[in-house]
Amino acid sequence: MSRKNKMEFCFAVRMRMFPSHRQEKILWKNLNASRFVYNQLLANSYTDSAINKLNKLYPIPKNYWKYRTVKGKKTAIAKSKKRAVGLDRITADRYPWLGDKDLDSLMFYNTELHYQSAWQMFRKVHRSGIPKFKRKDRSVQSYSTSAIRQKGATLYAKSSIKFLDNCHLQLPKIGRIKVKLTRPLPKNNAVITTATVKHFSDGTWFVSLLLKSDQPFVKELLLATDPIGIDLNLTEFLVDSNGNKVDNPRYYRKSRKHLARLQHKLAIKYRRAKKEKRNLRDCKNYQKLRQKVASLHKHVLNQRNSFTHVLSTALVKNHDLVVAENLQGKNMIKNHALAMSISDAGWRTFLTQMEYKAKMYGKTFVEIDPKYTTQRCHACGHIKKGKDRISLSGNKAHQTDHFTYICYNKECPLYMHKQDRDVNASKNILDKGYSALLGFASPKTKISR
Ligand SMILES: [Zn+2]
Known part of the structure; x- marks a missing residue:
């Protein structure tokens, strides 16, 4: 080898x-x-691809080749x-x-x-x-x-x-x-x-x-700690199937006002320099301020990275199976009002980190298709349809807010019980992860281990 x-x-x-x-x-x-x-x-x-074609059709004639002598041999x-x-x-x-x-x-x-x-x-x-x-x-x-x-x-x-x-x-x-x-x-x-x-x-x-x-960088951890399903949502960063919630830190929102003020000042300096026809490179105060704006952006990025790294490492180290939903299926970014929250949350980065860390520590990470995970009752499997469906703002017909899930199936052990909507969803996600591992995976499922 x-x-x-x-x-x-x-x-x-x-x-x-x-x-x-x-x-x-x-x-x-x-x-x-x-x-x-x-x-x-x-x-x-x-032009390179045209030259490549030319090389194939009309190779350079032998008498134009250059030679080098190695150990008396001409090559x-x-x-x-x-x-x-x-x-x-x-x-x-x-x-x-x-x-x-x-x-x-x-x-x-x-x-x-x-x-x-x-x-x-x-x-x-x-x-x-x-x-x-x-x-x-x-x-x-x-x-x-x-x-x-x-x-x-x-x-x-x-x-x-x-x-x-x-x-x-x-x-x-x-x-x-x-x-x-x-x-x-x-x-x-x-x-x-x-x-x-x-x-x-x-x-x-x-x-x-x-x-x-040629040797692993991380000692693979022993298995047999509990499996977990996680639901990524807007009010919290994530909710797991054990009922734990992790708050959304919203670092960008916290720095937004400060950033806006600095950028406003920067714009004034920029306009003044243009008006006086000075080169921006020579405007010392402009450059100083520009660097300040850049370091504030970097600060927000660092905060966000540190948060997702700490969280993903903790989840992978403590659970031998983690199941999450595939965000591409969720199509949430289409909603404009939510777009900032979503890009601020950095879920995609988080999922990518989970994927490679699971491989590194010898654990399993499954991304499943999020279809019906919100509408299904985890206890009986009943799926809400039509006017029963719960939307982002809750269900108007049954006068519930968007935090609760109530099952109206009479045979359900949790009939008319108030459940937390996100905990219910994360339990469904875990169930879907199990069935994916047993071989009932939909094409959108991704398993890494
Ligand atoms: Zn039910």
Whole structure:
């Protein structure tokens, strides 16, 4: 077995980076070059496909090939057999500044990989759309590079990207750079494969390292803790089948007023600068304020991420089976009034985190089709139809509010009992999860374990 196949376990660590002025200049050169190469690849994509067809129809004649002699043997250079496409077209001969010695050669290679995976994404998930050009004013700029490893490489040695100690990292072209680790590094023969450098518009730098290992990163937890169904809804973030409720934190709403005030001030400064025909780059107060707005946005994002991470880890660690509803089936975003609450809640992120964490900890996570989960009674299986149905605002015919569920089936053990609507729904979700695991899954069901 090759060394590549053995490395089946992946893990990512992200940390803040503190470059010096000199290092910041080099990082910017690489960020800009990566964006330029990506955009060029995209701009060339249509002519590239024409060249590819031409290569097939009319290959380059043999007497135009270039040769290289290795150990006395004359071999044709593969590149000279075909007309150049992709990265081979974007050379330093054509764009001399790409020959800068501060540019990381593996950055070019990784940019091409990203470009190719963007097209693959388009082919697999058509909705994702064709790759788009990367703007210079995006709030997050990034580039990736790979580590060159020798035999017996570790996190600390024999690799071009390595830790020098617990607060310094070695990066190609950058050298020794200060970083801040937020948690201890894994101790399982892990090696660094790629590093992605990110710059955020609030001026902060981050680096994400992709670690690979032949041993698992997380100890799989023992099974046999209770299964759980969760209902995602608007009043609370989620309600589980044991009756526990987790409040919706609504971080964006809390910061909205502050944000609006800052953005208003920013707009005034922007208009004044335009009126006086000054370049925005030279307006120091404008730039200061812009950075303030950016860091407030980042603050809200950090709060939300931290909340979903803590919650998803806790759920996965404490339950061996978690069942949730597939939000795409719910189509809730169609309702405009709810759209902000939904995008603020970040449920999609939460479900994605649940999915990979379940795999990591050896647990099962099931996403089911949410059809009838609100209308069905979990005790007898009766489904409310017609005027009996409960909507987002409750049921007018029976004068119930939107918090209660009452079953009117006379044979039901809970006949005329007041139940919590969301707890009832989450119990239905758990039931659906069980039947999915037994093989009665509808096509919208997704099981990860
Ligand atoms: Zn019932």
